[in-house]
Amino acid sequence: MAWVILIIAGVAEVTAVTLLKLSDGFKNKGYLAATIIASVVNFYLLSLALESLPVGTAYGIWTGIGALGSVLIGMIFFRESKEWIRLLFMSFIIIGIVGLKMTTA
Template sequence: MEWIYLILAGLCEVGLVSFMKLSDGFRKKNYLLLTAVAGFSSFFFLSKALESISLGLGYGIWTGIGAAGGVLLGMFVFGEKKDWRKLLFISMIVIGIVGLKLVGE
């Protein structure tokens, strides 16, 4: 169950940065509320995951999901520049996450 919590925490982290972008500097109140809910949810699920997953492993995977998801959403949803090098480095993050999982337990 802790891995489900960790994945949910990472996805909420992606939601957090997406809603923050959509809030236009926190001027759009509906997105401000969604940012707060996503942020709280992300930290809540991360705290639940860290009850049984080591700190280094859990935090590394959580930030990796957030970073990779944020870059991919930026490229494919928010119209940011698409570049094969970005995808290369995102794949390195994913490989790092898998590596952490393999050696972390």
């Protein structure tokens, strides 16, 4: 169950970062409030996952999900570059996430 919670925490991290972008430098108070809520949920879920997963593994995977998800959101919704080199480096993040999962009991 901790792995499922960790994945949901990663999705909440992506949500928080996306909302932070939409807050336009804290000018849009609605998005700012949503960012704070998503951040609280995200850290709470991460803390639950850390009760039974190793901290290095959990944090590395959570960070990887957040980074990868944020890049994908940027490409899809914010017209960020889709160059092949970015996709190559994104694959390295995926390899790291899979490697951490595979090496954790």
